[in-house]
Amino acid sequence: MYKYDEYDQRIVDERVAQFRDQTRRYLAGELSEDEFKPLRLQNGLYIQRYAPMLRVAVPYGLLNSTQIRKLAHIARTWDKGYAHVSTRQNFQYNWPELKNVPDILAELATVEMHAIQTSGNCIRNVTTDQFAGIAPDEVVDPRPLAEIIRQWSTFHPEFALLPRKFKFAVSGSSNDRAVVQMHDIGLEFYRDGSGELLIKVWVGGGLGRTPILGEVIEAALPWQHLLTYADAIIRVYNRHGRRDNIYKARIKILVKALGIEEFKRQVEAEWAHHKDGPNTITQAEFDRVAKFFTAPAYETLTDRDAGIDAKAAEEKAFANWLKRNVHAHKVAGYRAVTLSLKPTGIAPGDISDKQLEVVADLADKYSYGELRTTHEQNIVLSDVKLGDLYALWQEARAAGLATPNIGLITDIICCPGGDFCDLANAKSIPIAASIQQLFDDLDYQHDIGELELNISGCMNSCGHHHVGHIGVLGVDKGDSEWYQVSIGGKQGNDASLGAVIGPSFAADEVAGVVKRLIDVYLENRSVDERFIDTVRRLGHTPFKERVYADRQPGKQKVEA
Amino acid sequence: MSNLIKLQDGHAAIVAADGWQIVRLPVVETEVKKQAGKVVLFKLTGAESATAEQIAGTEVPAGKVLLPLSVWLARKAEFAARVAAGEIGVWLATHELIETLAEDQTDLNVFPVIAVFIERFADGRAYSTGALVRSRFGFKNELRAFGDVLRDQLFFLKRCGFNAYDIRADRSAEDALASLQDFSEPYQGATVIEQPVWRRYARG
Ligand code: HEM
Ligand code: SF4
Numbered sequence: 074m075y076k077y078d079e080y081d082q083r084i085v086d087e088r089v090a091q092f093r094d095q096t097r098r099y100l101a102g103e104l105s106e107d108e109f110k111p112l113r114l115q116n117g118l119y120i121q122r123y124a125p126m127l128r129v130a131v132p133y134g135l136l137n138s139t140q141i142r143k144l145a146h147i148a149r150t151w152d153k154g155y156a157h158v159s160t161r162q163n164f165q166y167n168w169p170e171l172k173n174v175p176d177i178l179a180e181l182a183t184v185e186m187h188a189i190q191t192s193g194n195c196i197r198n199v200t201t202d203q204f205a206g207i208a209p210d211e212v213v214d215p216r217p218l219a220e221i222i223r224q225w226s227t228f229h230p231e232f233a234l235l236p237r238k239f240k241f242a243v244s245g246s247s248n249d250r251a252v253v254q255m256h257d258i259g260l261e262f263y264r265d266g267s268g269e270l271l272i273k274v275w276v277g278g279g280l281g282r283t284p285i286l287g288e289v290i291e292a293a294l295p296w297q298h299l300l301t302y303a304d305a306i307i308r309v310y311n312r313h314g315r316r317d318n319i320y321k322a323r324i325k326i327l328v329k330a331l332g333i334e335e336f337k338r339q340v341e342a343e344w345a346h347h348k349d350g351p352n353t354i355t356q357a358e359f360d361r362v363a364k365f366f367t368a369p370a371y372e373t374l375t376d377r378d379a380g381i382d383a384k385a386a387e388e389k390a391f392a393n394w395l396k397r398n399v400h401a402h403k404v405a406g407y408r409a410v411t412l413s414l415k416p417t418g419i420a421p422g423d424i425s426d427k428q429l430e431v432v433a434d435l436a437d438k439y440s441y442g443e444l445r446t447t448h449e450q451n452i453v454l455s456d457v458k459l460g461d462l463y464a465l466w467q468e469a470r471a472a473g474l475a476t477p478n479i480g481l482i483t484d485i486i487c488c489p490g491g492d493f494c495d496l497a498n499a500k501s502i503p504i505a506a507s508i509q510q511l512f513d514d515l516d517y518q519h520d521i522g523e524l525e526l527n528i529s530g531c532m533n534s535c536g537h538h539h540v541g542h543i544g545v546l547g548v549d550k551g552d553s554e555w556y557q558v559s560i561g562g563k564q565g566n567d568a569s570l571g572a573v574i575g576p577s578f579a580a581d582e583v584a585g586v587v588k589r590l591i592d593v594y595l596e597n598r599s600v601d602e603r604f605i606d607t608v609r610r611l612g613h614t615p616f617k618e619r620v621y622a623d624r625q626p627g628k629q630k631v632e633a
Numbered sequence: 634m635s636n637l638i639k640l641q642d643g644h645a646a647i648v649a650a651d652g653w654q655i656v657r658l659p660v661v662e663t664e665v666k667k668q669a670g671k672v673v674l675f676k677l678t679g680a681e682s683a684t685a686e687q688i689a690g691t692e693v694p695a696g697k698v699l700l701p702l703s704v705w706l707a708r709k710a711e712f713a714a715r716v717a718a719g720e721i722g723v724w725l726a727t728h729e730l731i732e733t734l735a736e737d738q739t740d741l742n743v744f745p746v747i748a749v750f751i752e753r754f755a756d757g758r759a760y761s762t763g764a765l766v767r768s769r770f771g772f773k774n775e776l777r778a779f780g781d782v783l784r785d786q787l788f789f790l791k792r793c794g795f796n797a798y799d800i801r802a803d804r805s806a807e808d809a810l811a812s813l814q815d816f817s818e819p820y821q822g823a824t825v826i827e828q829p830v831w832r833r834y835a836r837g
Contacts, residue, residue, distance in 0.1 A: 112785055224821070227821075230789040232757065234760070316756060355831075
């Protein structure tokens, strides 16, 4: 994992001092609300319904146990004893007080953490595959270049106030787990026939009000040019992106308006001036950063463990957990483990300070002290010995972190919604809870199999509903809360956007609607077909017909 | 005392008297653009800056003046002698492109000052303008930001090549000086401090 040197530490310390002074000036009335807003946003501080929300950066989702303990301490000291894992792999606190935020940032700085550019119209935290460095299908470890991007983008003077937020995602495996096509810039690292590291660059993807999948602007960029090429793209965007309408200000709108050919032409014309400039990455700099991401001292193990097999045969709960929460590892005898933050009845992604302490202990005991956050709002221990799985499971289970539902219908991605967020049309956490309750039976969940259900409380799409196999979106309808349901969205290499199935539903109908969608799937699936495959094969009609079969608009509600 | 901070040889100080007058276009009635009920303040790149009447009606006083780009482009013949005397600078609106000026006047260094009007501090287009003025068009003289210029953006302006900052009149330029030093060793290469930190130092 990357370790700060004096330069990294100084930048973070200077940021704390700067923000402390900005907060002081704001509280003293020397900075207006409007003037303070972009400053606090670029420190991850939103003003939401009840209190500010503080978003702490977890660069490309990688953390160590010391950092997790610090996050637990902050949750206890300045929040209500819990924190939240976000869909961009960051940590969020829902209840800090503004006046305490400089102290929180100072605490974070002691463990090489910060909240820099986790919000605001700037380059945001880079996200990547939660299995980076350990995935069997990985071609290139994306983390060194992700760290290089982090440093380059931190306080980039030219891109401090872009038309809108700007998100990078990077991936280095054949199966994309970082949703690269859904980002302003998505990067896929790969190797050509001669082993050269190249980058496929997508531009102009994004969710929000106008969900768009990115387009390929450059299919084979040599890695040395990553930063200068990004400088060129973002300069074109900074100058020509729309600033007159917040809903049309993302780069995706500019790319669509110009067309990818013309946009590429402008970028290349700009890049001609940047290419081979000082930001060109040298092998020496790459190597300096890459050496932080070397593999731990793995033991030589066999990839089978009779003891674990026996336990799995004895205990179905353990077998279920092995099936859903344990993932392949590139090293024989090791596994990655997902700790589920999605038990029924807890807001998806929430974790208490006590659980954080347990997670830190588990990481120290079983996984070289490192862990990752996932964009599905769970936590991964990346390097667990096969033989330790049973012990780990027992400890995780005791802490409520072993719900065997990863990738299943109750592993819901959900935004904070109307319970916390000022922009919400509707609540989203209670909808997640109602669905989790209806599908609580584990056998039933496992029978349904892989299914991604994503919920957003409004069109800003924090909950990624567009790419959920089933997506739920809170919509405005007078003063009551209504929900639109879509199906057919998917993340990954064959990403697609879901389509709305029809008129919206009241809150207490949503779980029933989901149940009907699942029924149609269960009745029609062929062997090994996932929900999304059945939707793609059959089209939307049978699903729509079932959901709306007995529904007179405005009269009959959908019953579970 | 003015509210103008100048950087000279890395040292920032408030200048006693500026000496340059900013020439503005006469105000005309324009329709208020609205989108979703909100007044649209931002002109997009490429939008027209001034009408022919405004340009013709702009009065240019004697002495050192900063002309609106549109006035310079339309009326530069009038100012040839004053350019030679070092009395003419040009200012760009936030949405105006430096290319427009550079295509017209290939050697920008005939101007002692180029200024960029920051209509709203949260609009980062001026940063790219500054970077281009310096690195693409080789401008070596004073590059000034004026308008909604606030201390918390100074560090970025500085690194994008601006070396003069006319702090908004209701704010203290004295206080603002401190913010030019917010960060001592930035990561990335940019217009000012061209080399990224890993080229400046051996980072182990
Ligand atoms: C409670 C306060 C929150 C507010 C006010 C808020 C606001 C917003 C807004 C306005 C957007 C849309 C920006 C745009 O596309 O132009 C957005 C997008 C997004 N938010 Fe939030 N959000 C909040 C919390 C969260 C949380 C807790 C998460 C993670 C669980 C989250 C994840 C995201 C993501 C992933 C997007 C992006 C979609 C994209 O790439 O287009 N947000 N948020
Ligand atoms: S999707 Fe809407 S309701 Fe949900 S957190 Fe984002 S802005 Fe708030």
